[in-house]
Amino acid sequence: MSIIGEAILTASVDLLVNKLASEGIRLFARQEQIQADLKKWKNMLVMIKAVLADAEEKKTTDQSVKLWLGELQNLAYDVEDLLDEFQTEVFRRKLLLGNGEPAAALDQPSSSRTRTSKFRKLIPTCCTTFAPQSIQFDYAIMSKIKEINGRFQEIVTQKDSLGLNVSSGGRTIKDRQRRETTSLVKEAKVYGRETEKKDVVELLLRDDLSNDGEFSVIPIIGMGGLGKTTLAQLVYNDKQVQDHFDLKAWTCVSDDFDVFRLTKTILISIVPDQNVDNHNLNKLQEELKKKLSGKIFLLVLDDVWNENYNDWDRLRPPFEAGAPGSKIIVTARNQEVAAIMGTVRAYQLK
Known part of the structure; x- marks a missing residue:
């Protein structure tokens, strides 16, 4: 059994669960009305983590399990990349609201920047999503979310069909019994x-x-x-x-x-x-x-x-x-x- 492989995957899953629970991601999820999707991802990750020990042990004799672990690792990378995009967008929107100064605004006269900053503070957070850049971003991420939803569902379905056992404390119930x-x-x-x-x-x-x-x-x-x-x-x-x-x-x-x-x-x-x-x-x-x-x-x-x-x-x-x-x-x-x-x-x- 590759304990190192299990440790890396477990760490990846833990990282994603923590990111999904972070304040910035939760704020973004509320703005975009994707809380249900992210909650589903978190629940699926917890389910998947519970069978990693058994999967790592079985992969040496079962090629299907080995392929499943590979798909899971690729999915973890892609989810992490998407969450990073969310955090970047959250930061951009904070700048737009006047919590920071975009680079372009620094070229304006100070009085102009002050007027602009005051105006931005009057804009509700939800309205910033109507900016052209936000609309383009929203369209792109909804497509990615839909794709990842499908991949998550496929991973969970395969998990069940592969007969992977839930582990406790890093080992499966069968391990404890024997x-x-x-x-x-x-x-x-x-x-x-x-x-x-x-x-x-x-x-x-x-x-x-x-x-x-x-x-x-x-x-x-x-x-x-x-x-x-x-x-x-x-x-x-x-x-x-x-x-x-x-x-x-x-x-x-x-x-x-x-x-x-x-x-x-x-x-x-x-x-x-x-x-x-x-x-x-x-x-x-x-x-x-x-x-x-x-x-x-x-x-x-x-x-x-x-x-x-x-x-x-x-x-x-x-x-x-x-x-x-x-x-x-x-x-x-x-x-x-x-x-x-x-x-x-x-x-x-x-």
Whole structure:
């Protein structure tokens, strides 16, 4: 899946949505009575953005999806160009109303410019659209709007026929259902991450990462598909790491940052034989705190998407019972996750 391609298209769509919501464009839309068209464009862009992740993944095996993405990118460029034309026209009309001085007016005597400026202020905004230049412009843009309406409709129709799935947090519902990681890795099939593995192992073995004696959180950040999980697996299974920590646990978080589920999963990972089915969150956290107390532990929280500090704040209390030198590795795509959970500088994977 081309994350870079998805990122570029997503950025293009976001840019257009923001432009459509800008004050200048909304003012122009009211003057031209095209609010309905622009609102429709905005709604369609939001719908399209929701399936971009799935489209980028499918384009490698489906030529129709690849062509659809190409048409979408071309449409995005053309819509951006048209919105720029709108903004230029808004500026021209402001000049005509006396909010600025057109270049030609600067050649007039100052008294003449003053009289003209006063006269312009008496002209209602709507009347400026009757100037010959505005009429010519209106005719041209209505033709372009009609064309773009048709292209938008075609893009949305094709989206439905291609069976593209709506994504959440950058991934499709199907992705979330099948995405579950473990600590196991086939090292024979992993190439080119020796340096990164060495760097992270060194961080794990250091005793000076935390100034207050608490556990340290090391975020591994990077775009999807770069191998964050694989790197965490390699580090987790390293012989030096295994010998250094008293306890280890691996948890796949995904975008369901459920504190109860995560606490239970971590506890079961540390004490597989313990029956915790009837425990509430308080009991689970008490048991986890007891097991971690005085132990140097390593915990991997893989594939974290949560950007809510309160959720992290509710999960972390049992970890504070661990011995100094305890570490938590967090893998994530978003820098916001690192900002919320990290206690040291994020390790950026490229």
